Amino acid sequence: MEKKAKPQTKQATRLVCQNKKAFFDYEILETFEAGMVLVGTEVKSLREGRANLKDSYAKIRKGEVFLYINYFGIKGDTVLRLSNTPNDIIIDNSQAFFSKPIEGIDTFYSARKFFGVSDGAYLYTDKKLKKHFRQDISFDRMLHLLKRIDISANYGYESFKQNEHALSISEIRKMSVLTGKILSSVNYKGIQKIREENFLYVHEKLKDYNELHIDINAVTGPMTYPFLRAGNRELREEMHRQKIYAPTYWPNVFNWCQSSDNEYYLAENIIPIPIDQRITHRDLNKILELILN
Secondary structure, eight states, X not given: OEESSOOOOOOSSOOOOOOHHHHHHSOOOOOOOOOOOOOSTHHHHHHTTOOOOTTOOOOOOTTOOEEEEOGGGOOHHHHHHHTTSSSOEEEEETTOTTSOOOTTXXXXXXXTTTSSOSSOEEEEOSSXXXXXXXXXXXXXXXXXXXXXXXTOTTTTHHHHHHHHHHHHTSOOOBOOHHHHHHHXXXXXXXXXXXXXXXXXXXXXXXXXXXXXXXXXXXXXSOSEEEEEOTTHHHHXXXXXXXXXXXXXXXXXXXXXXXXXXXXHXXXXXXXXXXXXXXXXXXXXXXXXXXXXX
């Protein structure tokens, strides 16, 4: 997933050093932004504008890993490319439940982002875990799901937030018996098919308006359809007024970045359009009509 055109914004922070030679010596296919700890005399050099990155390189040391998130379930090609590097890597497929794990690479999945369960995740690893995990009990965290079915999603939203908070402060546990039994009855192939068909249906309507370039061949049972366009903040507000759920991803970015930063632009203007197994083309047409009009 890459942006078709970067918005023209004023740079919020001063660029103190750049390795221009790297772009001359190598073909840069994809870039990643990461933090860097400075512990020596290089701090003074950076402050004085005398730093030199000509011979610099990045190396993952013992005990460190590279975590890659398969956002929206549409970056399977990048996951495959990264798997061929010698670095220690963990794949976060919490938004890509149907993406198959790669042998030798630790990968984790989230069930509750895709199915009607209150908890549940899977870890794929070739390591034997020595720690003993208590089994979870989840019947008392199903209220938001029951309200959604019996009344409406809006009615169950407060219960949903309570469940999210409970999980955020809970220790890691084994999946509950209830969640396991529900997941054992899921038609996974059928659900994947519906999600991919809905994704393609939306993409055909919005690909000429979406600032994100999406390789449809890399999409595997996606979580949502990410739609990026300037001014989508107003669209999200209108969707909320019409009772269409359009969450804001990465709300922490609004506190960490300035409005002129690219990260701020993405967080403000990406709308994850629902394409899950509960959504029909009639539902999607209502959303598409709102967007295109």
